[in-house]
Amino acid sequence: MAITAGIDLGTGAVKTVLFRVDGDDVEWLGKRVDRIRNRDPLQLARRAFEELLEAQGMKEDEFDYIATTGDGENVAFSTGHFFSMTTHARGAIYLEPEARSVLDIGALNGKAIKVDERGKVLSYRMTSQCASGSGQFLENIARYLGIAQEEIGPLSKQADDPETVSSICAVLAETDVINMVSRGISAPNILKGIHLSMAGRLAKLLKVIKAGEGVTLMTGGLALDEGLVAALNEALVAQKLKLDAKGHPDSIYAGAIGAAIWGAFRHEKLQQQGGLAKAQQ
Amino acid sequence: MSTADIIKRCEALYEDLHFSAAREWKAADPSRKVIGYMPVYVPEELIHAAGMLPLGIMGGGDQMEVIHGDAYYQSYICRIPRSTIELGIAKRLDFVDGMLFPSICDVIRNLSGMWKLMFPEVYVRYVDVPQNYRDDIGGAFYRQEMQELLEALEELGGRKVSEDDLRASITVYNENRALIRDLYRMRSETPWQVPSAELYLLSRAGLVLPVEEHNAMLRDYLASVVDEERPIKDNCRIVINGSFCEQPPLNLIKSIEMSGCYIVDDDYCLVNRWLKEEVPTDGDPLGNLAYAFLHNSADTAAKYAETEEDVGAQLVEIIKDTKAEGVIFAAPSFCDPALLWRPMLADKISEHNVPYISFKYAENSGQMAPIREQAGTFADSIKLWS
Numbered sequence: 001m002a003i004t005a006g007i008d009l010g011t012g013a014v015k016t017v018l019f020r021v022d023g024d025d026v027e028w029l030g031k032r033v034d035r036i037r038n039r040d041p042l043q044l045a046r047r048a049f050e051e052l053l054e055a056q057g058m059k060e061d062e063f064d065y066i067a068t069t070g071d072g073e074n075v076a077f078s079t080g081h082f083f084s085m086t087t088h089a090r091g092a093i094y095l096e097p098e099a100r101s102v103l104d105i106g107a108l109n110g111k112a113i114k115v116d117e118r119g120k121v122l123s124y125r126m127t128s129q130c131a132s133g134s135g136q137f138l139e140n141i142a143r144y145l146g147i148a149q150e151e152i153g154p155l156s157k158q159a160d161d162p163e164t165v166s167s168i169c170a171v172l173a174e175t176d177v178i179n180m181v182s183r184g185i186s187a188p189n190i191l192k193g194i195h196l197s198m199a200g201r202l203a204k205l206l207k208v209i210k211a212g213e214g215v216t217l218m219t220g221g222l223a224l225d226e227g228l229v230a231a232l233n234e235a236l237v238a239q240k241l242k243l244d245a246k247g248h249p250d251s252i253y254a255g256a257i258g259a260a261i262w263g264a265f266r267h268e269k270l271q272q273q274g275g276l277a278k279a280q281q
Numbered sequence: 282m283s284t285a286d287i288i289k290r291c292e293a294l295y296e297d298l299h300f301s302a303a304r305e306w307k308a309a310d311p312s313r314k315v316i317g318y319m320p321v322y323v324p325e326e327l328i329h330a331a332g333m334l335p336l337g338i339m340g341g342g343d344q345m346e347v348i349h350g351d352a353y354y355q356s357y358i359c360r361i362p363r364s365t366i367e368l369g370i371a372k373r374l375d376f377v378d379g380m381l382f383p384s385i386c387d388v389i390r391n392l393s394g395m396w397k398l399m400f401p402e403v404y405v406r407y408v409d410v411p412q413n414y415r416d417d418i419g420g421a422f423y424r425q426e427m428q429e430l431l432e433a434l435e436e437l438g439g440r441k442v443s444e445d446d447l448r449a450s451i452t453v454y455n456e457n458r459a460l461i462r463d464l465y466r467m468r469s470e471t472p473w474q475v476p477s478a479e480l481y482l483l484s485r486a487g488l489v490l491p492v493e494e495h496n497a498m499l500r501d502y503l504a505s506v507v508d509e510e511r512p513i514k515d516n517c518r519i520v521i522n523g524s525f526c527e528q529p530p531l532n533l534i535k536s537i538e539m540s541g542c543y544i545v546d547d548d549y550c551l552v553n554r555w556l557k558e559e560v561p562t563d564g565d566p567l568g569n570l571a572y573a574f575l576h577n578s579a580d581t582a583a584k585y586a587e588t589e590e591d592v593g594a595q596l597v598e599i600i601k602d603t604k605a606e607g608v609i610f611a612a613p614s615f616c617d618p619a620l621l622w623r624p625m626l627a628d629k630i631s632e633h634n635v636p637y638i639s640f641k642y643a644e645n646s647g648q649m650a651p652i653r654e655q656a657g658t659f660a661d662s663i664k665l666w667s
Contacts, residue, residue, distance in 0.1 A: 080515030083657030
């Protein structure tokens with residue numbers, strides 16, 4: 001049995017989860033998400049962890065493994081770090097055991113990951129360095145349009161004649177949007193156009209990794225954008241991919257969940273080797 | 282001196298492309314001479330015995346813009362000769378009295394000729410090494426090479442070098458090599474205690490400081506670092522191979538460790554570890570150095586291997602000794618020796634079921650995200666699935 005924590009330091013938010021893992025018996029003890037908003041992410045990670053422990057009535061020395069992921073390599077109190085691809089894959093399988101592919105759409109990039117039933121990464125592909133397939137881009141557009149982030153999805157679904165935007169370059173896409181606003185295109189049609197553009201790129205990633213059939217679980221900050229989910233399913237049909245893309249209410253925690261569960265796995269392995277210090281010598 | 286102070290000093294030396302420490306050493310006595318050398322190895326004992334300062338030139342790193350150097354080489358040539366030429370043209374090496382170009386590859390061999398033409402006032406020598414490991418053939422050849430180098434240094438310095446001078450220099454370099462071995466051993470046994478970026482900076486400092494000063498620095502570090510309270514991380518243990526000539530930027534070394542890999546052995550700054558055991562201080566000093574080269578020296582793609590079995594044998598041994606769980610082949614772009622050897626080394630370690638990844642870098646590589654991605658997924662695959 002292992003008590004573990006998973007901390008996912010993203011570009012926009014820090015996600016923290018606590019787990020108790022005993023073989024196949026996995027119990028989720030607590031969770032919280034903190035927007036970074038110009039704060040020091042390392043200090044925020046520490047405070048979030050401490051406050052979550054306090055809320056759960058737990059102490060740090062009860063933990064067998066504190067795992068970080070995302071940009072959490074420098075979290076001083078962690079036991080180990082896992083790459084985000086590895087943790088999103090495992091977190092997705094925990095949230096949706098039927099999933100065999102994962103789309104992690106974070107603030108700065110999107111990743112398509114093919115996984116097996118154990119959460120092992122079989123192949124993956126990331127969007128290129130351009131930010132037009134990312135949450136940050138969508139957040140910027142929402143700000144230009146003067147709408148709140150939670151309104152993006154519902155508004156996008158009201159579109160009746162979506163406008164095409166550049167799917168390659170975030171700068172050109174933002175120029176497209178400014179032109180659309182001046183031409184009087186409605187916000188729903190602009191947003192749906194952006195969603196379709198992003199969905200087209202993401203569907204191509206799934207094609208490249210040969211995602212096959214079945215459920216694609218969306219994780220990361222944009223997983224609950226219902227407009228993007230709808231656009232993605234349209235793009236999957238258009239590209240003849242037999243995949244069903246869906247989000248999960250806890251999709252945003254997928255990376256942190258994967259880190260905590262892999263942390264428990266590592267703890268057990270390290271125990272067999274005589275503990276962390278001995279295993280490292 | 283505290284660990285932090287030592288590393289701060291090493292960092293300043295690493296970043297100083299005007300080589301102020303060597304300039305100050307030379308300025309302290311007008312009769313002093315400085316002899317520059319390039320990777321991978323030169324017998325520094327000879328330079329030291331002649332009363333001169335050996336100065337390791339590892340290119341311009343990631344802080345120097347190469348403008349003139351690019352005009353001398355085609356686009357498919359690595360960066361270290363370009364940035365070394367840039368150092369020369371920019372007069373950053375104008376205090377150096379001699380330059381040694383060891384036998385690494387055709388590019389560096391040709392650079393020795395270019396240096397002669399570009400800087401005719403500087404003593405320049407291409408340092409050839411044995412291609413045969415019999416004492417009576419390769420040993421005799423290499424001893425003669427060293428004898429010629431020693432005579433040239435005597436002429437440059439205006440004084441004879443006695444056998445006792447050479448023995449004294451071998452003694453002080455034996456101590457240096459022993460301290461470096463202690464440092465590497467400490468990192469391998471407790472990798473969380475000796476971060477690779479610190480080890481690298483300490484090793485690099487040895488290329489620009491008098492060896493006696495470097496020995497004192499190493500002793501201070503070894504004494505102070507044991508008291509540092511540094512957390513143990515659940516990382517995998519890996520060996521770096523292929524970085525023996527053009528050096529990676531410091532950020533690359535940091536990125537690999539940040540990605541979840543403890544580097545437990547590497548081939549950076551090999552001059553400090555080239556001779557693997559103590560060189561005897563009795564008998565014929567040049568003969569002893571030649572024997573050590575033939576029978577007790579490190580293995581790289583830049584050194585001739587007599588049989589196919591020899592290729593990668595040391596790497597396998599290092600993996601076993603350090604209990605490494607994988608290998609990262611990190612070679613400079615366009616480095617013919619490292620890149621041509623890589624498949625053979627990869628085959629050899631695959632026979633022992635050792636996983637590996639490969640990537641290329643340049644001394645001025647700035648984008649670390651792809652490196653972190655590769656090293657991170659490699660670390661995860663070892664920790665979770667091996």
